[in-house]
Structures are given as C-alpha cells and as structure tokens.
Amino acid sequence: MSYSLYFEPVLRLVPLAALALAGCLPLALALYRQSRSAWLRLLTFGFFICLLLNPIMVKETSRPLSTIIAVVIDNSRSQNFGTRKRDTEQALAALKQGLGRLPQIEARFVQAARQDNNPDSDTLLATRLFTPLQEALADVPPARIGGAIIITDGQVADIPALSAADSAAALAEAPDEGNRGFVEASDEGKSRLAEASDEGKSRLAARLGFDAPVNALISGNGQEYDRRLRFIKAPRFGLAGKEVPLSFTVQDEGAMPAGLPPPIIELFVNGEKQGSYPVRPGAETALTVTLPRTGSNIIELKTPEIEGEVTAVNNHAAIIIDGVRENLKVLLVSGEPHNGLRVWRDLLKSDTGVDLVHFTILRPPEKQDNTPIYQLSLIVFPTTDLFVNRLKDFDLVIFDRYQHYAVLPLAYYDYMARYVENGGALLMAVGPEFSGGRSLALTPLSRILPARPTGNIFEKPFLPQLTEAGRRHPVTQNLEGGATTPPKWGPWLRQIEVEADKDSMVLMQGVDKAPLMLLAAKGRGRVGMLLSDEGWLWARDYQGGGPYASLYRRMAHWLMKEPELEEENLTARAQGYTIFVERRTMKEETLASPPAAAAKDKTAPYSAPSASAANSPIGRFHITLPSGRTMEIQPQKAADGLYKARFDSPETGLVRIGNGDKNVIVHAGVPNQPEYEDIISTPEKLAPIAAATGGHVLRLRPKAQDNVHIGAIKLLSAKAGLSTAAADSLVLRQSAASAPVAEERLPLMHNIWALLIGLGLLALTWWREGRA
Template identity: 45%
Template sequence: MTLEFAPFIPWIAIIILAVLATLLAALGLLRGLRGTLLRFTASLAVLAALANPELLREEREPLTTIVPVIVDRSQSQQIAGRPAQTEEALAALRERLARFPNLEPRIVEVTDSGHSEAPSTKLFEALQTATADVPPARVGGAIFLTDGQVHDLPPDTQPLPFQAPIHALITGKAGEFDRRIEILRAPRFGIVDEEQELTFRVFDDGQASSQPADVAVKMNGEELGTVSALPGAETSYAFKVPRGGNNVLEFSVAGTPGEVTDINNRAIHLIEGIRQNLRVLLVSGEPHAGERAWRNLLKSDASVDLVHFTILRPPEKQDGTPINELSLIAFPTRELFVEKINDFDLIIFDRYQHRGVLPILYYDYIAEYVRNGGALLIAAGPEHASQDSIALTPLESVLPAAPTGEVHQAGFYPRLSEQGKRHPVTRGLSGSTSEPPHWGRWFRSIDVSDAAGETVMTADEGRPLLVLNRAEQGRVAMLLSDQGWLWARGFEGGGPHVSLYRRIAHWLMKEPELEEEALRARAQGRTLEVTRQTIGDAPGPATITTPSGETITLDLSEIQPGLYRGERRMTETGLFTVANGDFSTLVHVGAVDAPEFRAMVSTTETLAPISAESRGLTTRLDDGDETIRMPDILPVRGEVRVADDRRMLIRLTDETVLKGVNTLPLFAGFAGLGILLLTVSAMWWREGR
C-alpha cells in the first residue's frame, strides 16, 4: 500500500498558501494571539484537502516460472532404443512438472524438418527461440533431452541467455561404441582413365582398436576391391575415373558386433569424370559432299582431337606421276591401326571401301579393338553394297548388319522406329513427332539383311537406316546412307544432323546419359529424383532404401517414350539405395559431410561443462540396467548457488503481473468533512472563550 497525491490545484499554489499560513501562524504566536494554533491546524486541514491524498493498493498475481524442455529428435536419436527412452523420459518429465502449478513447461521438439541439406543438432538455437519472448528472470531452468551429440554449443566467451540451471538428460547407454568412416580429402573432378588419390579414415568411437578394418570399395556399383585400414589412421586409396560425367565412389567398412548403428559405416564421394582430348580417327574413302559434315561436327568440339585422312590416291590409281612429285601424305596404316589403334576412342569409316589401302589383317585388328571396348562407326555409301565392301573383310564379325548389294535411290523421310522413339540416341529429335517428320528428305540408302542390335531409324518401306549394336565390350553403329549432308545444307528445311551425329558419337563412347537401360538418381536439396531409361516395357516402381533402413516404394511415370521419372521429398539425409529390377544406384541426400553422421555415440561430455557452469545436472537416463532413472525436480527460491547431483533445481521467479489498483481518498466524503468540521468547531469554541 502506498500514499499518493492528486491535488485539485497546482502544487505551486498549495505551497504558496502553506507558506502564508505558516507566516500568519508565526506572527500570531509572536503577538500572543489566542487560537493561533487552532487556526493553523484548520489551514493545514484545508491544504491537505486541496492536496487530495490517496492510499493506493496494487493487486498483483505471481507469474509462472518458464521451464523450456528441448527434445532432440534428430537422426542420431532414431537409433534403436533411443526413441523409446526419449518418449518414456518425456512422459515422466510432463508428469513431474505438472506437480508444480507455478512451473510452466515449454516443450520444443528439435527435428531435422528437411530444410537443411547438412543436418545437425542445434539445441541451443531452439532454446533461444523458446525463450525469446520471455524475460530472463522468468526462466527457471532448461532441460535437454538428447543423446549429447549437440553441434551448436555456445563459445566460452558467450554468456547464457538467462541465469538459471541447464540440465541434460542423456539417452543411450554408457559404454556405447560405434565404427564409422569419413572421407577426408578427395578430388571433385578427375580425368577419365587417369589415376586419382583419395584419403579416408576409419573411426572407432567409444573404444580403442588396434586391429585393421576391411573397407570394401565400389565404383558406380562395381566392386573395385578391399582395403585394409587401421582405425584412427589416414588411409590413401588410388583409383581411376572410369567414365565421363558423374561417378559414385563408395567405401563400406565392415561393422563390429554391438556397435550402435551401421548407418555411418558407408561413405561416398562424387567425382565428375572429364574426358580430356578425345581422340577420333576419321577415314574418308573418297572426297564427297557429306565428308565435311562429319569433319565440321568433330572439329567444333574442343575436347576432340581429330585425325582425318581422305583417300585421294588409292593403290590402283597409276598415272605415271613420280612419287617424289606427289604432294600427298602417305596413309600411315601401320602406325594408326597397329601401333596406336588403342589410343583412339572412336574410329569412323566414312564411305570407305576395301581397295588395298589397308592389309586384310588390319581389319582383324580393328575387329579386336572393338571387342576389347573400342567404338566403330560405319557411315555407308554405295561402295558398301559393292564387292569392295568392308563388310566382306574380317570386320564382318563385329558389324550388326550385312549388305544385300542393293542401293535404293529414291526420296524418303528418315523416320524413327518404335525402338528409336524410346532410344536415347534418337528420342526427341527435333521434328520427329510429326508425320511426315518435319525435316528434309534423303535420296539414297543401303539395303541390309538380318540387322542385329537396335534399328532406331528407318528409310522407306521400313528398311534399316541407323543400326546400333554392342560387340562384346565395344560398340558399333551403322548409318546406312551418305545423305546426312542434305540436312547440314538446309535442303527442304534441313534436319537435326548435329544432334543426331553427336548423340551417335557419344553413345559409341559410352556416355552414361545415352545408355539404353539405366537407372539414375539425384538429389536437389531434400528432393530425391529417380529416372529410369529403358527401351523395353514399363519398368514398374522403384524401391528406395533410406539410411535408417526404411523401404519406400516410388511410382515412376513416363514423361517421354522410354523415360520414366518419379520424385519424393525425403525427411532423412544420408546415403540412399535406389533399385529397380536388376538395376540399383546410390545417391546422397544432403551434404556428404553432414555433422549429424560424424559421431552417433551418446555422450555426457558435450553438455557437462555447461551444466556445471550453470549449477545444472547432466546424467544418463539408463545406467545399464534397461530402466529409466529420472531425477527429481526441486523448485528453489532465489539464486541457485550450488548444484545437486541427484535433483534438477529450478529457480522460481519473483516476477508478478499487475491485475488492478484500489484507491482510497483520505479527505473525500464524510471523513474529510468531519475533520474540517472538527477543526472549525474547535476554533469557534476557543474564540468563544
């Protein structure tokens, strides 16, 4: 209760009147006038009434003490046993906090909701958010329910946001251990078929091990071998990038009995393969209009080293000109087809015929080159149907079709076959969807029989025009017309010769994007996109195995002929396995080096220093006997000065909220009137005597 004034007139006027009353009272006392004190008392009563004194009484209600409870729901908390511990401990916390009506728990669950590509456990960030709208004096303490793997610990120089204990209840079990593998240093790019080096390390968290661990290595799903690695020591691994584009290098360390999880027993590294200086040998049998189309295409690619020979003077051409007067370069057949044949990524025979330039044995070398993984393209002209056709040499063993000897001379629109509409080499070529196709005509095709492989383009009457085939480890393509240059010249509007020629060359050189049967997966943020390429029937749904072992079925929809795709947003991060039929692939969602997977052994060491500094308690919920041991809660008044090793102390707040104010005027109503009448009556009585 407090005394306050609400004067009816300004204070300066009251002060002046008080001074005058005091001077008159002093003068009366000096002159000995009777009744001076009564008059002065009556003046003071009038002045007090003018000052209007009031008694104020505030009605206040005590505020509750806020207790943030931060529940860790990160992926490291999903290990077997920890979710059940968390739920049991959270239920016990709710029940014990409910016993104290002046405690208000604020339960905040920290989950990796999918917005972060590099998941980590940020409990202190959640604590700051939970107490941002609360005065620090109202926070009585905080309780963390976690496995101890926290990645946003405040630095030592940063004070805590409130002066109250911070307690940590640790899930998991004492003495846990876990084996994991991390890639420390690795190149992001690598030149195809050149040796690269990567460094990784195997960790044994929670136990010391001197025994080497076996690490299995895979490249794009294919076994490369096993490496022996000593836990704790850096291990180097040398490898070669097998292909251009994206390559997935996977390391899988053998688990140990009793480890908390095998989620982090695998690590992957993504390396982009770069083809450097692709070597292409282009042999033109004779000068012709279509020769420049191939040359211009290959020369326009900066990554291609083109070696081009045109046979201008075949051996049968004898005109008596002395050899020393010829300015032509001799065709280095032995150097190209014996000594350096394996240096070429692609060999193109453009309207080439067997005319004695190449010894017959060299065709066998070329066939062997293809079977061992080389690439061969036959761009056929009329000579392919003649008796000098290279199809009548040992090269026949790798060619997908044999000529019948007929050459069709008539205008036709090249069309995609049913397989061609689904094959990545020809699918979606500009102008192919209309009938007739929206491109120019060709006027010559070479007839073949019994075409093997895939016939992706046809001439008139459905005759094969473009045939693709595999020959053991290598690939062969046959373009059964020399009229593609008409598209390059823009005849009747031209056609997509650049796209067609480039795709043929890239398919021959085994670019992954042009594989007929392929399963690819990529992550865009947390969205996993699965693409299935096939020239067969619908492949059905894909099966996704998450890092935690959960299996998800993903339906694939056909977006183009032979191309199926599906996507789904993932709640987990880590290494996913995607399978469809006989195909499987790996994809990493989120950052490869996410902190959440670096260590998954529960620990008290992370939060113990912070708890000790704030007089809090850090304790395990399970001491090894499979039961939850929940410490008691003890609210205390005033500052917490000492820690309790058995109970969680909560500092009760002294904060209150104002609910109302009651006022009592002292000179209002009958009370004030009575005092004035009393003083005036006393003064009259005294004057009457």
C-alpha cells in the same frame, strides 16, 4: 496484494501551480517576519493544496502467472543406439510426473531433430536442438520463462557460443562421471562467473532468447565405447580406369576393451570386394583404387563390429567419386570433300574433351599428277601405324563418305572389323559412294555392317521422322522438335536405300519409311549408320533446320557405351534416404491386365500401381536393403520406354536394386554424415552453457547397470542468482510475472473527515489570528 498512491488533481496543473505559487509568496513573507501564526497558515494552505491534488490509494489484487519451461527431446538417429531411446522415454515419463507435482509450471514438450528423409534437411547432417528450443519459447515473455530441460545424448551441433566471461566460468567445469555423472561448476567457476559482466550475461541471454537455467539429461552411459571409420583424403572426381589415391583412419573412442586385435579393413568398389588391409587405430592409412567406370563410383570401407560397441553404423564409411573419361580419341576418315564434312569437324573440334585425328584422301593414287618428284615435300603417311598398331587406342572411328581406295589395303578393313568386334565403336555417314563399286560394303568391313546397299538412291526432299523404336530409344527420344507428328524439322534431299539386318535398331526413317539411321551391337562393339549425307542442312538452318548437334553427339556417345544412353538400363540415385529408380527398355507394353490381377499388388510397400503400370513389360523392382531385408515396388510409366519409381530406405548403406538381368547399387543416406561421427554420449558439450545459465547436466545412467534417474526438480525464486542447489537436481526459476485480478480505489481527501479537518484548520487559523 499491493498498494500504490496516485493523484487525480481537481484543477489542471497550470492553474494549480499558479495558485500554489500565489499562496507561497505571503507564507514565505510571514515565515521571514517570524509571525506567530505562520506555521499554522502553512499547514492549512498545504492541506487545501493536497485536497485539490486529490490523492487516491489503489489496492491491487493479482495472481502470479505460471512459469513456462521447454522440454526438448532429441529424436536424432544417434538416439536409436543402445538403450538411449528407452532411457529417453523413461526420463520423459519421470519428468512429466515430477513437473505434474508443480502446478505453477507449464511445460512445453518439443520433439526436435526428427529423423527426416529430406536430402536438404539439417537432421541428416547434424543434431540441432537449440533452434527448436528458441522457436518454442519465442512467443513467451522473458519474465515467464523458467528454464529448459534437454534430453539428449549430448552430441548437439547448435550450442550458442559463450562470451569471454562465460567461457571463464566454463574453464572451471569438472565433469564427475563417478558422482552419477552430474556436471556442476566448481566453487572457483561459480566465483568467476559471479564476477562476469552484466554485458556478457546479456549477450548470452540474447543468443539463447531467454535468461533462465538450461539443464540437460544425457542418455546412454559413461562406459560406452565405439570404433569408427573416417575418410581423410578423397577426391570428388577421378579418371575412369585410372588409380585414385585415398586415405582413411580407424578411430577407437571411449573405454575400449583391452586385448583387441588390430582392425581389418575391407575395401569395396561398386559393391565388389577389392581386398583387405590390417591397420593401426588412430593412424592415417593410404591406399589407391581404380575407378572401373564413368559416372558415380561408390567406394566403401568396412570393419567388423566389436562386441558391445555403441553401433556398427560407423564401422562402414562410403564416398562417391565421379569417374570421368580422359579426352576421347576419335579417328575421322573422310573421302570426297562435301558440305557435311565441315559439320563433323566443327562438332568434334569444338569439344575440348575430344582429341581428333582426321585422315582424308586429297588425291587418290590412281589420279595422275605431273609434278616432278624432286619438287614434292611429302612424307609417306603412316597408315600401318594408324590403322593397325594404334587403332585400338581410338574410342570411335567415323567414316564420312569414304569409299575404298588403294591407299588402304583390304586387310586394314579386316583389322577395323576386329576392332569393333573387340569392343570398338564405328560410325558411318554414307552418301552415293556407298551404292557404288568401291563401297565399303564390298570390303571385309561388311561383316559388321548392320545394312547393305540396294543400289537405289532417293534424290528428293523428305522429312526425317522417328520410328516407334526411335520414340523409345534414349538416343532419339526427346530430340528437340521430334515430339510432334510430323516433327518440326527441315527436310533432307538425299537418302541411300539399304536392306537392314534384323538385329539392327532402325531409329529414324525417311523416304517411304526406308531406314535412315540404324544402330547395332556387333560382338563387343557397336556400329551406327546414317544413310544420308544431307545432315548439314540442319546445321545451316535450312527450312527451320533441326537438332543435328544433339543427334550426332548422342549417336557417338551411344556407340562409346555411355551409360545414360543405354536402351536397356537400370539407374538409381539417392537424395538422402529417398531413392529414385529409372528403368529404360525397348520392350513394348503388353495388353492391360484385368482388375483382379491389379489387386494383387496391395502387398507392395509402395503406392498401388496405376492402370499404365499394371501392364508394364518390366515387372517389379526388387530391393535389397543393407541388412539383407528385401522388398518390391511397382514402377510407374513416365514416357515411352521409361519407367520410374521412388521409395524411402529405412536403413543407411548400400541398397541393391534389380529388375530382370539388370542390377544397380546406390548409397542410402548421406555418406559419412556428422550425425554418426561422434557417437559416444557426453555431458561435456552442454556443461559450459548449463553452468553459465545456472543449470545442471547429469547422466540418466552413469553405468550400464544403473537405473534411469533424473534427480530432483528445484524451483528457485525469480530474484535468485546462480543456483546453489545440489548437482543431483534440475534447476528452474519461478516466474516473476503476475496478472491483476481486482483493483480497489480509495480517495483519501474526498470524504467528510477531510472536510471537517479543513474547516477546523481554517477556524484555528482565524482564532489564532484574532488572538494575535
């Protein structure tokens, strides 16, 4: 209840002021002359001015508004370690019970830092609690905010920065793990904080979004210890097949047990163990690893779990290093010059990752030249060194319209065949010479060729088209313009007829569906054949041209065993904890299964298969989680020869995925995420912000054998300064806001008594003037 005085003048202010001024002049003259009735006149005049001002007494009845506080619950992954989750649940239950006994408190419970599988989510990187705290109280007037209580393990990443004045107080913090883990500012800290400027406190309140105590309840216990692995130096890229330097450290944190043996570190590359190393905790250890392949390589370090440590999650560290090739070495062997040769040269020379060696025959030995020998400035071409000694150094050999010349002995072709059988790559772009008497098909190279010439040559326009296998194979699938029938390509004008081997893959066809492009595996190597020398027409944009660059480049990289172009391949990639799996296959779909068979998939942990997946030729994906648990998922058809699936891994670490004879590994979760770097629960990070706002930080269980205890809840008055409550308490500030309930207006001069007083004063003044 409160009283206030208001004025509601009967006249406007200007006439009222003029009237007052007009009355004051004669009164001032009377006072100056010391007239005996001057003071009585002044009293009468003042009374009637008050009467015109119309004073009103207002009586307000209001009720105090509830005090709103926020209770922030940390749901980050580190809260799952040990007894922290149970401690948090018990503390939350006790807190709800304690707040329930304070009807003037309105609590908002905020579930923060939820475990999110979104790879872009901050929850995978660090625990953020103050941002959701500010969002929860954003719509509350500052006068109604009574404080905040945070239930966490203390590892918080978004604590607002303190001003210089607040930091001065924080310097006097004295964590006392022996006194039930309560953290309270010392007397010196409170004194220094009291001297802090109002400006500094205002800045802190602006960063927090309110000016009220912040309290924290710390899960875990003060006797925790943990061992963790951490990479110090690790490159993002490295040369495939070469050594890459790394360094790491083992860190022991907390109250480690005495007498532990030196940790043993195991090194794994793509899931295969490479060795074990004894290390000294706290010291940086260097090692080198060899990247076995291009693309992603998963490097893991593991150390055995210590009995009783907080978690073994950070006893494992992983990084992903992308392996890249050194410059590819390509040997281009060309015969008779033609328009297509420049296309090959331009394509290979424009790629900065290719070292090209071009061997060509400008004049065959059997052609006569009358130039005198003494006028020639030539050296003998090192054919033996190139085609015998250094042949194994090349990643790819290309024959472009080359036919057998005496400059290369027949034995050299046998070396080339062995080169392919031992893992080399050979690409042949042939023309009319392939059907002639000096065809390479008549050399020892023939044993690795996927096709033999019939002797026929088609000399007419035709449109290259994809075969059924070509629509499924990654080399020709999704070529620009190839999705339609007929494809949106320009024609070629010549094709060499061949008889293809049964084990070769015909991806493109031409005249009368004759093979136009073939791929085949021979021994450990691969061979490709392009049965036309007219591909340059696409480069010249003849009648619309075609995707010559993509086609040539994909052929070359398939021959060099690029993983992304494998026709039978299983790949997986992870975004956070979400894993995407792709399976390529040349197998054709079987007849659709009856509905009853599809119903068996109800036990799958992924969504039920669609009709297109029920007749999948590849079956299910078999998943093995880091803990050894297994599960299966049904892939969905995405395109011809391409099947996809996705799932969320419930665990962090290497996930193994298998399908038939294909296997792949992928790392679930963000490798070495900050959430797992600092595992030991601590009150120290939140102690400064609590002291600066007048709150307290306390452990729920200082020792492992202790019971959960949240302390008493102390509600301070709205005008109270820093808390003087005991450390074993949670400090809140009562709201100073109120809402009006009723209002009563009482006019002071508008009644019979005011009229009688006014008349009495007039009569008295008249009487006094008469006596004078």
